[in-house]
Amino acid sequence: MDYKEKEENRKTGAIKKNNVVTRRRVLKSLAGVPVLAAFSAAVIGDWGARKEKAGALVKELGLDQIPASARATGSGNAKDLIRVGIIGFGSRAIALANGLGYMHPDDTRKKKGKSLENWMEQANLNVAVTAICEVFDLRAKLGMETVQHDLRPGGGKQPDLPVKRVADYREMLDDKKIDAVVIATPDHWHARMTIDAIQAGKHVYCEKCISRTEEELYQVYDTVRGSDRIYQQGHQITKNRVFQQAGEIINRGLLGSISLVETTSNRNSASGAWIRHLDGNGNPLPGSPGTIDWKQWLGPTPYVPFSIDRYYNWTKWFNYGTGLLGQLFSHEFDAVNQLLRIGIPGKAFASGGIYFWKDNREIPDLLQVAYQYPDQGLSLTYSGNLASSYQRSRKIMGRDATMELGASLTLSVDAGSARYKDLIERGVIDPNVPMINLDPSSEGVDAVSSATEQYYASRGLTHTFIDGIRVDVTHLHLAEWLDCIRNGGVPAANIERSFEEGVAIQMAQKSYLEGREVTWDADRKKIV
């Protein structure tokens, strides 16, 4: 074929059969196809190999089969409607209201895109908040606006009952139509309110810590134990999928005998150290004796003149709580106790002090506690620090493996393990590389904003992922409580777990204040 002929072919665009040059052109135009075929083969081979490797161990251990962390389901039946009163409407109550299916209009406007979508997919728990008790007018207004907002998640028919603000929580308890109360006040009110509510026949969801003092602790315990009402403490970690996988790993004995559990709190911000009475520009937040019922706020504690510092930063004083122990260690203890069921410690020794946040506080900003469980051959330690946010993981250390558990889970085999000796020698397991690494958060975009919120997220306390959807664990925890109210059953953070934790906290508190080791006298049911 000569040049003219080729030109002709090009001009007409004709691809003639038996035309050598044109055929060559077609072949050349498809030069990338074999490369693409090789690429596809490589990718498919690579996926197969990777899937096998990553999935093998998790599958073998059945960790992919753990069913729990199901999406919560409400009850659409109108007769199952549960009427709820919320006592205290501070920042924690906002999260609880969100979990129950209420959000303030401003927050729904601020939440955009996926986070609002996720919330809207939350189950309709078939509850109606019909009363709010709050001593501060501003927060009461916020609460009323929140529960009166008609944008509700979960679809279905939403109850639309009137909501009242009550000045005193006892008014709420007198209301026979109210089935249950959610208590989210400062800690010095928890025990009193729980006792009164249970005695008034209400089911109780109470935030940690169960009580401020040892005496109150026994009173709450006896009251709840002696009643058929459902009590759930605000420890939502059991609803985290990764926590359930951790439970499975422990139940299968993969860690071997466990002798040491290390827990920590790591924060390094004013807010994290409970200095929260100033806005971003350093001006005091709203609140005055005219807008806050100070006498009621103080409740059973000794009278002091109104103080905006005390109102917002109450955790700093022993009169209103147990500091790091009640606010942060309580979550750590619950996580460990739910997994290992270690119960009440035999002995405790706590030490620490006010080392960095030298304001008017009474509570230590650094606290170390060593708990002994002589019968179980186990020690639990806690190290709380408010002046460094270096992340120290929660570690459960066994002879065969150590588990680090937070928002994700890592299991590392011990080089000295007898159980895995063969596998280590055969090179199947490398003790220097975690054997299992479960990170449910990689399934979605994280959107935790503040340092304090990030701290809670890192401990697995804010959300979990179910089928790739981010679900609020507090919502799941509330759902469990409501489910037990409707259908019977015992919720995870029941009074026994709550009491064990309360005793552990009181032991550390006593030890810190008295500067000595304390012992739990199981016979007399008393800390000595």
Next chain:
Amino acid sequence: MRFRNGGYSGAEMLVLAMLRFAVGWHLLYEGIVKITDPGWTSANFLRESKWILSGFSEWILSDDGILHAVDLLNSWGLTAIGAGLVLGLFTRVVSLSGAFLLLLYYLNSPPLTGLVYSVTADGNNLIVNRTLIEAICLVLLAVFPSGRFLGMDSLFSRKKATVMEVS
């Protein structure tokens, strides 16, 4: 030979095509991994953004919708660019788009003195890194569009090919 390949020698053609296949392969795989990983998001990369594009990255991160759009553009863009390069289809357009995309990546985290990243880079880089080199390679592939002679562009670019062949 020179005539047939529009002015390139056989060796030149072969090297150009190899470069095109290699860069195409890489970008195609990057794209496909991102499409098939349901948890993948550009958010982690954007959070690391330093230097002149950090404000732009923050803007993307500020809204779930924008972030989602950027994720889609990234994963499908990389896949399309990679496939185009391998097949020699729309070579010039995909080369330049690829160069632009890679330059964006580079400008978000350039290895400049004083900028520290939490994710350790592969190897040691100062100002020039592999992303920049790959971007320049794509510019090279746009300037020497081998797809017209060894790739599917030859089916569409008769006229230009003719001109080049005649000249």
